[in-house]
Every structure is written in C-alpha cells, then in structure tokens.
Amino acid sequence: MIDLRQLATDRILVSPSVLSADFGRLSEEIDRVEAAGADVIHLDVMDGHFVPNLTFGSPVIKSLRKKSQMLFDTHLMISEPARYAQAFASAGCDHLTFHLECSERPTGEIIDAIRQTGCTVGISLKPATPPEAIFPWLDRIDLILIMTVEPGFGGQSFMTDQMGKCATIKREILRRKLHVQLEADGGIDAQTIGTVAAHGANMIVSGTGVFGYPEGVKAAIAKLHDATKLLDSAL
Ligand code: DX5
Ligand code: ZN
Numbered sequence: 001m002i003d004l005r006q007l008a009t010d011r012i013l014v015s016p017s018v019l020s021a022d023f024g025r026l027s028e029e030i031d032r033v034e035a036a037g038a039d040v041i042h043l044d045v046m047d048g049h050f051v052p053n054l055t056f057g058s059p060v061i062k063s064l065r066k067k068s069q070m071l072f073d074t075h076l077m078i079s080e081p082a083r084y085a086q087a088f089a090s091a092g093c094d095h096l097t098f099h100l101e102c103s104e105r106p107t108g109e110i111i112d113a114i115r116q117t118g119c120t121v122g123i124s125l126k127p128a129t130p131p132e133a134i135f136p137w138l139d140r141i142d143l144i145l146i147m148t149v150e151p152g153f154g155g156q157s158f159m160t161d162q163m164g165k166c167a168t169i170k171r172e173i174l175r176r177k178l179h180v181q182l183e184a185d186g187g188i189d190a191q192t193i194g195t196v197a198a199h200g201a202n203m204i205v206s207g208t209g210v211f212g213y214p215e216g217v218k219a220a221i222a223k224l225h226d227a228t229k230l231l232d233s234a235l
Contacts, residue, residue, distance in 0.1 A: 002040075003120065004040075004095045004120040004142050009180065009181055009202055011202065011231070013040065013181070014210070015204060016217070017044055017207035018030065018041065018044070019044045029211070030064065030070060031067075038221055039071075039203075040095075041070045041071070041072060044075050044077065047077065047078040050102060050151075051151050053152045058090070058093075062090075062091035071095065072094050073205075074094075074095060075124065075145065076088070076098045077099065080102070081102055082098075082113035082114070085117050085119070088119070089119050095119055095143065096121065096122065097121075097122030097143060098110055098123060099124045099126065100123050100126075100134065101129060107137060111137065120142040120143065121140070121142055122142060122145055123145070124145035124185075127147055127162055131164075131168040131172075138172065138176065141180065143182075143183055144173075144183065146169065147162070148184050148185060148186040148188065156186060158186065158189075159186070163234075166184060170182050170199070170200025171200070171235055182200055182201045182203065186205070188205065188224075190209065193227045196227070197230040197232075197233075198234035202231055
C-alpha cells in the first residue's frame with residue numbers, strides 16, 4: 001500500500017471525489033477511476049453537524065477497503081475528528097484530513113490523536129479561514145487541503161478568490177523546504193485546473209469534474225494531470 005509521504009509534490013496528483021459517483025456501485029466506481037489513472041481516492045465524510053449534509057462513515061469505508069488497494073484520502077467534515085480517528089484508521093483509511101475550524105479540542109491534540117492511529121495527517125481550511133492560520137502546524141502535517149467551495153456539497157462553483165491563499169501557503173511550504181501535499185477541493189475541472197496548479201496546489205480533488213466529464217473519466221483525469229506543466233507558475 002502506498003504511503004502519502006512517498007507521493008511526489010512536484011506534479012499533479014488526481015484524487016477523484018466519490019461524492020459524484022454512483023453510491024450504489026461505489027467499489028466499481030473506485031476501480032473505474034483507478035483504471036483511468038487516478039492517483040488516490042477522495043472520500044468525503046460528512047456528519048450533518050459540521051456541514052449541513054450527511055454521507056457515509058467508517059462501515060462503508062471498511063467495505064470499500066476489502067475491494068480496493070488505493071490510498072484512501074479521507075476528508076473528515078465532522079465536528080469530532082479525534083473521537084472517530086481510530087475507527088476510520090481501523091476501517092482502512094490511510095490518510096485523515098480534519099478541519100481546522102472543527103474546534104473539538106486543541107489542534108495539536110487532534111494531530112497527535114490521528115498520528116497515533118498510523119494514518120498520515122491533513123488539515124483543511126474553509127474559504128473564510130486565512131492562510132496564516134495553518135502556519136503553526138505546517139511542520140507537523142503531511143497535507144493541507146484548501147477548500148475552493150464551502151464544504152458540504154459537490155457540484156458547486158469554484159471560488160477564484162481562494163487562489164491568493166493557495167499561493168501564500170505554497171510559498172511558505174517551499175520556503176521551509178517541506179514535503180507537504182497542497183490539495184485543493186471544490187469546483188475543479190478541466191476549465192479551472194489551470195489557475196489551481198499555477199497557484200501551487202498539486203493534489204487535485206475533483207468530483208463532478210471527473211465523474212461528470214462528458215468525454216469520460218479517463219479524459220478528465222488526463223486533462224487534470226496535464227496541468228503539471230503550469231504548477232507554481234503564478235507564485
Ligand atoms: C465538498 C467536498 C468535495 C466535493 C467536490 O464539500 O469536500 O470533495 O465532493 O466535488 P466537486 O468537484 O463536484 O466540487
Ligand atoms: Zn472533499
């Protein structure tokens with residue numbers, strides 16, 4: 001199984017979000033995007049409290065793990081990530097990203113709780129959270145997830161105003177010479193990928209942009225990968 005820390009940070013990695021997949025055939029959908037070139041798979045966990053929507057929890061992920069070897073890039077949009085970290089790790093998640101805004105307990109304790117499960121650790125920022133809020137934690141995590149929509153739903157419009165934040169965080173990662181994935185999530189497709197890559201995000205979540213691409217998932221993923229040539233060009 002791949003470890004997130006072994007993945008390159010200098011090329012585009014594609015993480016299709018299963019939120020836009022057929023939930024009745026989830027494991028087949030994961031196999032389909034893997035065969036089409038996806039690097040990891042994005043699992044959006046929502047609790048109806050931190051965000052106004054519900055998706056799935058660790059039992060579903062446990063079933064998917066039996067069918068797939070892909071790296072499960074798990075995005076916890078839940079109020080109490082530390083409380084459930086062990087359950088998600090035991091279900092087969094490799095990586096857990098929690099929200100800086102969840103305020104369950106001090107951020108350092110949540111990082112430690114996830115680390116203890118053996119999963120790699122990510123922190124996500126909602127659109128209103130400033131880039132500097134992540135700076136104290138940059139050296140202790142493996143991934144930063146910048147939301148380019150308000151978390152909760154797939155198929156929303158990309159927020160261009162998050163690109164300055166993306167560039168600020170990427171510059172800080174480069175300045176400190178850290179091997180950290182900079183991931184962006186929300187409204188990213190063949191049209192918006194260019195600006196995302198140019199502003200420094202190299203791990204790309206895409207739900208509608210992959211599963212709903214008219215020319216098929218393989219063409220969608222290839223288009224996203226193609227933006228490696230633009231990576232960091234607007235920094
Ligand atoms: C939104 C989720 C996203 C969502 C992305 O809260 O975190 O991962 O599935 O979907 P698209 O790519 O359709 O915006
Ligand atoms: Zn997500």
